[in-house]
Amino acid sequence: MVCLAWMLVLLVVTAAQLASQGARGVSAPSPRLSAAVMMTITVTMGVYLVLLAPNAFQQSGGAYRPFGLTSDLVHIVAPCLIIADWLAFTPKGRLRWFDPLMWTIPPYAYLVFAFTRIALGADFGVGRIYPYPFMDIEVNGLGGVVLWIGALSIVLVTIGYGNYALDRLLAKMAQHR
Secondary structure, three states: OHHHHHHHHHHHHHHHHHHHHOOOOOOOOOHHHHHHHHHHHHHHHHHHHHHHHHHHHHHOOOOOOOOOHHHHHHHHHHHHHHHHHHHHHOOOOOOOOOHHHHOOHHHHHHHHHHHHHHHOOOOOOOOOOOOOHHHOHHHHHHHHHHHHHHHHHHHHHHHHHHHHHHHHHHHHHHHOO
């Protein structure tokens, strides 16, 4: 949903700029927000490919088919398009050193939402108390869940700083042209 909203913002801003200024330069209302959306959807794709699809396949005894059209569009195609958009159309060199830390806010907010929803007795689908296997306290124990979240946090921040470094590198390359 975040990606769809961001793409609609980009569409409106780009259309307005085309109407007022013609086709010139790039249309990027917020390179930092664009990078945040890209980071969020990259994490979504990674969690799906590394954790969700293999876990569902394993639990079903091989009967689960993880790569259906809907799953592919949401978890693979959309992330790749958002990443490509960021690489091709977002001005580079505008990210701040602390942005990767700020990009952790949406995943942590989702954790708070999910655990609150679980505490209130809601579920995440038929027979699914937890939205992700790493959040399952009954299976992993509280310590295991904390370790999973800690490990995923390290991965998240590492990927974020990798994106920050890529942003810097692409900005330097653009200056040398």
